[in-house]
Amino acid sequence: MIRQTLPRPTVSLVxxxxxxxxxxxxxxxxxxxxxxxxxxxxxxEALESxxxxxxxxxxxxxxxxxxxxxxxxxxxxxxxxxxDGLLAGWSAKRISAPVLVVHGTVSPIAIAxxxxxxxxxxxxxxxxxxxxxxxxxxETGTLSxxxxxxxxxxxxxxxxxxxxxxxxxxLGPSGSGAMAKACNQIVVAATxxxxxxxxxxxxxxxxxxxxxxxxxxxxxxxSEVLKQKGDKWITEDFSPGGSATNQLKxxxxxxxxAEALHLTLPTTTEVTRLFTQMVADGDGAxxxxxxxxxxxxxxxxxx
Numbered sequence: 404m405i406r407q408t409l410p411r412p413t414v415s416l417v418x419x420x421x422x423x424x425x426x427x428x429x430x431x432x433x434x435x436x437x438x439x440x441x442x443x444x445x446x447x448e449a450l451e452s453x454x455x456x457x458x459x460x461x462x463x464x465x466x467x468x469x470x471x472x473x474x475x476x477x478x479x480x481x482x483x484x485x486x487d488g489l490l491a492g493w494s495a496k497r498i499s500a501p502v503l504v505v506h507g508t509v510s511p512i513a514i515a516x517x518x519x520x521x522x523x524x525x526x527x528x529x530x531x532x533x534x535x536x537x538x539x540x541x542e543t544g545t546l547s548x549x550x551x552x553x554x555x556x557x558x559x560x561x562x563x564x565x566x567x568x569x570x571x572x573x574l575g576p577s578g579s580g581a582m583a584k585a586c587n588q589i590v591v592a593a594t595x596x597x598x599x600x601x602x603x604x605x606x607x608x609x610x611x612x613x614x615x616x617x618x619x620x621x622x623x624x625x626s627e628v629l630k631q632k633g634d635k636w637i638t639e640d641f642s643p644g645g646s647a648t649n650q651l652k653x654x655x656x657x658x659x660x661a662e663a664l665h666l667t668l669p670t671t672t673e674v675t676r677l678f679t680q681m682v683a684d685g686d687g688a689x690x691x692x693x694x695x696x697x698x699x700x701x702x703x704x705x706x
Contacts (some may be wrong), residue, residue, distance in 0.1 A: 412467035412502075414563060415439065415458065417482065419446040422534060423472030425541040425568055431455055433544070433566045434632035465492025468502045468563065474649065476509040476517060490525060494500040502528045502556055508584050508649070509533070510656045512663055515578030518552070528556045531577060532564065533584035535591075537631060537645065539563070545569045549587070551579035585660050588653040592674045592691070599695035612637045632692050636691045641693030648687035651678040654696075 415438035416427045424446060430437045432452045441447045447457045458464035469489060471479050483490050493501045503521065505514060509531065518529035530552035540546040546568035550557050557573045564571045575582050598619075605615045609701040616633045619625065637643055654675040661668050681687065681697040686706040689696075 415464040415466040418472040449669035460487035462492030511578045511581035531580040549580040549583035635692045644690035650691040
Protein backbone atom coordinates (compact mmCIF):
# COMPACT_ATOMS: atom_id res chain seq x y z
CA MET A 404 0.00 0.00 0.00
CA ILE A 405 1.31 3.44 -0.93
CA ARG A 406 1.01 5.87 1.95
CA GLN A 407 -0.15 9.30 0.86
CA THR A 408 1.13 12.31 2.72
CA LEU A 409 -0.49 15.69 2.82
CA PRO A 410 1.43 18.53 1.19
CA ARG A 411 3.33 20.71 3.62
CA PRO A 412 1.44 23.90 4.44
CA THR A 413 2.79 27.27 3.43
CA VAL A 414 4.25 29.04 6.45
CA SER A 415 4.93 32.61 7.41
CA LEU A 416 6.41 34.16 10.54
CA VAL A 417 5.39 37.59 11.80
CA UNK A 418 7.47 39.38 14.42
CA UNK A 419 11.25 39.25 14.13
CA UNK A 420 12.28 40.22 17.62
CA UNK A 421 14.79 38.40 19.86
CA UNK A 422 12.80 35.15 19.58
CA UNK A 423 11.15 35.47 16.18
CA UNK A 424 14.26 36.19 14.16
CA UNK A 425 16.21 33.04 15.17
CA UNK A 426 13.04 30.98 14.80
CA UNK A 427 12.70 32.27 11.24
CA UNK A 428 16.32 31.30 10.65
CA UNK A 429 15.65 27.77 11.87
CA UNK A 430 12.64 27.43 9.58
CA UNK A 431 14.59 28.74 6.59
CA UNK A 432 17.31 26.17 7.21
CA UNK A 433 15.09 23.19 8.01
CA UNK A 434 11.70 23.79 6.38
CA UNK A 435 12.44 25.82 3.29
CA UNK A 436 11.27 29.22 2.07
CA UNK A 437 8.99 31.05 4.47
CA UNK A 438 7.40 34.47 4.27
CA UNK A 439 8.44 36.95 6.96
CA UNK A 440 7.02 40.28 8.04
CA UNK A 441 8.11 42.73 10.69
CA UNK A 442 6.93 46.24 11.47
CA UNK A 443 10.54 47.42 11.09
CA UNK A 444 11.34 46.31 7.54
CA UNK A 445 15.11 46.09 8.09
CA UNK A 446 14.78 42.95 10.20
CA UNK A 447 12.86 41.21 7.41
CA GLU A 448 15.30 42.25 4.72
CA ALA A 449 18.22 40.86 6.73
CA LEU A 450 16.73 37.37 6.23
CA GLU A 451 16.20 37.79 2.49
CA SER A 452 19.70 36.52 1.66
CA UNK A 453 18.87 33.32 3.56
CA UNK A 454 15.86 32.57 1.37
CA UNK A 455 13.09 34.42 3.15
CA UNK A 456 10.30 35.98 1.12
CA UNK A 457 9.81 39.46 2.56
CA UNK A 458 6.20 40.61 2.87
CA UNK A 459 5.49 44.32 2.77
CA UNK A 460 2.21 44.00 4.67
CA UNK A 461 0.56 41.44 6.97
CA UNK A 462 -1.79 40.62 4.08
CA UNK A 463 1.18 39.48 2.01
CA UNK A 464 2.29 37.34 4.97
CA UNK A 465 -1.06 35.51 5.12
CA UNK A 466 -0.35 31.80 4.53
CA UNK A 467 -1.95 28.48 5.44
CA UNK A 468 -0.03 28.61 8.72
CA UNK A 469 0.93 32.02 10.09
CA UNK A 470 3.16 32.06 13.16
CA UNK A 471 3.15 35.23 15.26
CA UNK A 472 5.92 35.96 17.75
CA UNK A 473 4.67 39.16 19.34
CA UNK A 474 4.59 40.48 22.93
CA UNK A 475 0.86 40.23 23.59
CA UNK A 476 -2.53 39.51 22.05
CA UNK A 477 -3.39 43.14 21.13
CA UNK A 478 -0.41 43.16 18.74
CA UNK A 479 -1.75 40.01 17.09
CA UNK A 480 -5.26 41.42 16.80
CA UNK A 481 -3.77 44.58 15.29
CA UNK A 482 -2.61 42.55 12.27
CA UNK A 483 -6.05 41.35 11.26
CA UNK A 484 -8.23 44.15 9.91
CA UNK A 485 -8.06 46.46 6.90
CA UNK A 486 -6.94 45.98 3.31
CA ASP A 487 -3.38 45.21 4.45
CA GLY A 488 -4.44 42.85 7.24
CA LEU A 489 -4.22 39.10 7.55
CA LEU A 490 -7.95 38.59 7.05
CA ALA A 491 -7.81 40.37 3.69
CA GLY A 492 -4.73 38.38 2.74
CA TRP A 493 -6.29 35.01 3.53
CA SER A 494 -9.39 36.00 1.58
CA ALA A 495 -7.45 37.23 -1.47
CA LYS A 496 -5.39 34.03 -1.54
CA ARG A 497 -8.51 31.89 -1.05
CA ILE A 498 -7.13 30.16 2.02
CA SER A 499 -10.32 28.78 3.48
CA ALA A 500 -9.14 27.42 6.84
CA PRO A 501 -6.02 29.32 7.86
CA VAL A 502 -4.22 28.59 11.11
CA LEU A 503 -3.01 31.49 13.24
CA VAL A 504 -0.41 30.48 15.82
CA VAL A 505 0.16 32.77 18.80
CA HIS A 506 3.65 32.11 20.19
CA GLY A 507 3.71 35.12 22.52
CA THR A 508 2.90 34.90 26.21
CA VAL A 509 -0.73 35.99 26.47
CA SER A 510 -3.64 35.79 28.88
CA PRO A 511 -5.13 32.27 29.00
CA ILE A 512 -8.57 33.80 29.43
CA ALA A 513 -8.21 36.26 26.55
CA ILE A 514 -6.71 33.79 24.05
CA ALA A 515 -9.52 31.26 24.62
CA UNK A 516 -12.09 33.96 23.89
CA UNK A 517 -10.11 35.20 20.87
CA UNK A 518 -9.86 31.69 19.42
CA UNK A 519 -13.61 31.19 19.71
CA UNK A 520 -14.35 34.53 18.02
CA UNK A 521 -11.89 33.93 15.18
CA UNK A 522 -13.32 30.51 14.40
CA UNK A 523 -16.95 31.61 14.60
CA UNK A 524 -16.62 34.90 12.75
CA UNK A 525 -13.83 34.21 10.25
CA UNK A 526 -13.20 30.47 10.07
CA UNK A 527 -9.65 30.97 11.38
CA UNK A 528 -8.20 28.29 13.65
CA UNK A 529 -6.17 29.85 16.47
CA UNK A 530 -3.54 27.83 18.32
CA UNK A 531 -1.82 29.22 21.39
CA UNK A 532 1.73 27.89 21.51
CA UNK A 533 3.83 29.91 23.95
CA UNK A 534 7.53 29.21 24.21
CA UNK A 535 10.11 28.56 26.89
CA UNK A 536 13.86 28.28 26.46
CA UNK A 537 14.81 31.88 25.74
CA UNK A 538 16.86 33.12 22.84
CA UNK A 539 19.27 30.21 23.27
CA UNK A 540 16.45 27.74 22.65
CA UNK A 541 15.21 29.79 19.69
CA GLU A 542 18.66 29.83 18.10
CA THR A 543 19.25 26.09 18.53
CA GLY A 544 15.73 24.82 17.84
CA THR A 545 15.42 23.40 21.36
CA LEU A 546 12.44 25.35 22.65
CA SER A 547 9.70 23.97 24.83
CA UNK A 548 6.35 24.60 23.14
CA UNK A 549 3.12 24.48 25.16
CA UNK A 550 0.07 24.11 22.93
CA UNK A 551 -3.63 24.79 23.22
CA UNK A 552 -6.05 24.12 20.35
CA UNK A 553 -8.07 21.53 18.49
CA UNK A 554 -6.30 18.18 18.17
CA UNK A 555 -6.48 17.83 14.39
CA UNK A 556 -5.09 21.34 13.88
CA UNK A 557 -2.27 20.77 16.36
CA UNK A 558 -1.32 17.49 14.65
CA UNK A 559 -1.10 19.32 11.34
CA UNK A 560 1.32 21.78 12.94
CA UNK A 561 3.47 19.23 14.74
CA UNK A 562 6.08 18.86 11.93
CA UNK A 563 6.63 22.63 12.02
CA UNK A 564 6.86 22.73 15.80
CA UNK A 565 9.32 19.81 15.74
CA UNK A 566 11.80 21.99 13.87
CA UNK A 567 11.62 24.72 16.50
CA UNK A 568 11.53 22.75 19.72
CA UNK A 569 12.44 19.50 21.43
CA UNK A 570 9.70 19.46 24.06
CA UNK A 571 6.30 19.78 22.38
CA UNK A 572 3.19 19.20 24.45
CA UNK A 573 -0.48 19.57 23.54
CA LEU A 574 -2.24 20.48 26.80
CA GLY A 575 -5.84 20.71 25.62
CA PRO A 576 -8.27 23.20 24.06
CA SER A 577 -7.59 26.86 23.34
CA GLY A 578 -6.03 28.63 26.30
CA SER A 579 -4.34 25.49 27.66
CA GLY A 580 -0.94 26.37 26.23
CA ALA A 581 -1.15 29.87 27.67
CA MET A 582 -2.16 28.42 31.04
CA ALA A 583 0.87 26.12 31.01
CA LYS A 584 3.06 29.13 30.19
CA ALA A 585 1.55 30.95 33.16
CA CYS A 586 2.64 28.02 35.34
CA ASN A 587 6.11 28.25 33.77
CA GLN A 588 6.33 31.97 34.46
CA ILE A 589 5.49 31.51 38.13
CA VAL A 590 8.60 29.36 38.48
CA VAL A 591 10.81 31.62 36.31
CA ALA A 592 9.88 34.81 38.17
CA ALA A 593 10.15 33.20 41.59
CA THR A 594 13.52 31.65 40.71
CA UNK A 595 14.87 34.99 39.48
CA UNK A 596 13.74 36.63 42.72
CA UNK A 597 15.14 33.81 44.89
CA UNK A 598 18.53 33.83 43.16
CA UNK A 599 18.62 37.62 43.53
CA UNK A 600 18.11 37.29 47.28
CA UNK A 601 20.71 34.52 47.47
CA UNK A 602 23.31 36.58 45.59
CA UNK A 603 22.55 39.70 47.63
CA UNK A 604 23.07 37.75 50.85
CA UNK A 605 26.30 36.19 49.55
CA UNK A 606 27.72 39.52 48.32
CA UNK A 607 26.83 41.32 51.57
CA UNK A 608 28.49 38.53 53.57
CA UNK A 609 31.67 38.86 51.49
CA UNK A 610 31.44 35.51 49.70
CA UNK A 611 32.79 34.85 46.20
CA UNK A 612 29.67 34.90 44.03
CA UNK A 613 31.22 32.74 41.33
CA UNK A 614 31.92 30.03 43.91
CA UNK A 615 28.40 30.39 45.33
CA UNK A 616 26.92 30.00 41.87
CA UNK A 617 28.91 26.80 41.35
CA UNK A 618 27.65 25.41 44.65
CA UNK A 619 24.05 26.22 43.77
CA UNK A 620 24.42 24.65 40.33
CA UNK A 621 25.89 21.50 41.86
CA UNK A 622 22.92 20.76 44.09
CA UNK A 623 19.16 20.90 44.36
CA UNK A 624 19.18 24.65 43.67
CA UNK A 625 20.36 24.02 40.10
CA SER A 626 18.30 25.93 37.54
CA GLU A 627 18.35 27.04 33.92
CA VAL A 628 18.08 30.61 35.23
CA LEU A 629 21.45 30.25 36.96
CA LYS A 630 22.94 28.50 33.95
CA GLN A 631 21.91 31.12 31.41
CA LYS A 632 21.95 34.26 33.54
CA GLY A 633 24.28 33.63 36.47
CA ASP A 634 26.86 36.11 35.19
CA LYS A 635 24.39 38.97 35.51
CA TRP A 636 24.41 38.78 39.29
CA ILE A 637 28.18 38.39 39.43
CA THR A 638 28.88 41.38 37.19
CA GLU A 639 25.79 43.34 38.27
CA ASP A 640 25.17 43.99 34.58
CA PHE A 641 21.42 43.88 34.12
CA SER A 642 21.36 45.41 30.66
CA PRO A 643 18.14 44.83 28.72
CA GLY A 644 17.25 41.24 27.88
CA GLY A 645 14.04 39.53 28.97
CA SER A 646 12.57 42.71 30.39
CA ALA A 647 11.05 43.20 33.81
CA THR A 648 8.08 44.85 32.09
CA ASN A 649 7.32 41.64 30.21
CA GLN A 650 7.85 39.59 33.36
CA LEU A 651 5.30 41.75 35.17
CA LYS A 652 2.87 41.39 32.25
CA UNK A 653 3.14 37.60 32.53
CA UNK A 654 2.63 37.69 36.31
CA UNK A 655 -0.54 39.73 35.84
CA UNK A 656 -1.83 37.03 33.51
CA UNK A 657 -1.11 34.52 36.29
CA UNK A 658 -3.13 36.63 38.72
CA UNK A 659 -6.01 36.82 36.23
CA UNK A 660 -6.01 33.05 35.76
CA ALA A 661 -5.78 32.40 39.52
CA GLU A 662 -8.70 34.73 40.19
CA ALA A 663 -10.82 32.96 37.56
CA LEU A 664 -10.05 29.64 39.29
CA HIS A 665 -10.60 31.10 42.82
CA LEU A 666 -7.01 30.44 43.89
CA THR A 667 -4.65 32.38 46.14
CA LEU A 668 -0.95 32.19 45.19
CA PRO A 669 0.99 33.85 48.04
CA THR A 670 4.52 33.41 46.63
CA THR A 671 3.50 34.75 43.25
CA THR A 672 1.73 37.68 44.92
CA GLU A 673 4.95 38.73 46.66
CA VAL A 674 7.07 38.23 43.53
CA THR A 675 4.56 40.33 41.58
CA ARG A 676 4.91 43.07 44.19
CA LEU A 677 8.68 43.09 43.66
CA PHE A 678 8.40 43.39 39.87
CA THR A 679 5.70 46.04 40.21
CA GLN A 680 8.11 48.07 42.34
CA MET A 681 10.95 47.50 39.87
CA VAL A 682 8.88 48.84 36.99
CA ALA A 683 7.60 51.75 39.11
CA ASP A 684 11.23 52.63 39.88
CA GLY A 685 11.85 53.08 36.14
CA ASP A 686 13.81 49.85 35.71
CA GLY A 687 11.25 48.00 33.60
CA ALA A 688 13.49 47.88 30.52
CA UNK A 689 16.25 46.05 32.43
CA UNK A 690 16.57 42.29 32.30
CA UNK A 691 14.25 40.71 34.87
CA UNK A 692 17.30 39.61 36.89
CA UNK A 693 17.64 43.31 37.71
CA UNK A 694 15.01 42.74 40.41
CA UNK A 695 18.19 42.19 42.42
CA UNK A 696 18.55 45.99 42.46
CA UNK A 697 15.01 46.43 43.72
CA UNK A 698 15.61 43.97 46.54
CA UNK A 699 18.94 45.61 47.38
CA UNK A 700 17.38 49.08 47.51
CA UNK A 701 14.74 47.85 49.90
CA UNK A 702 17.01 46.06 52.35
CA UNK A 703 17.14 49.07 54.74
CA UNK A 704 13.56 50.23 54.15
CA UNK A 705 11.80 47.48 56.07
CA UNK A 706 11.65 47.20 59.88
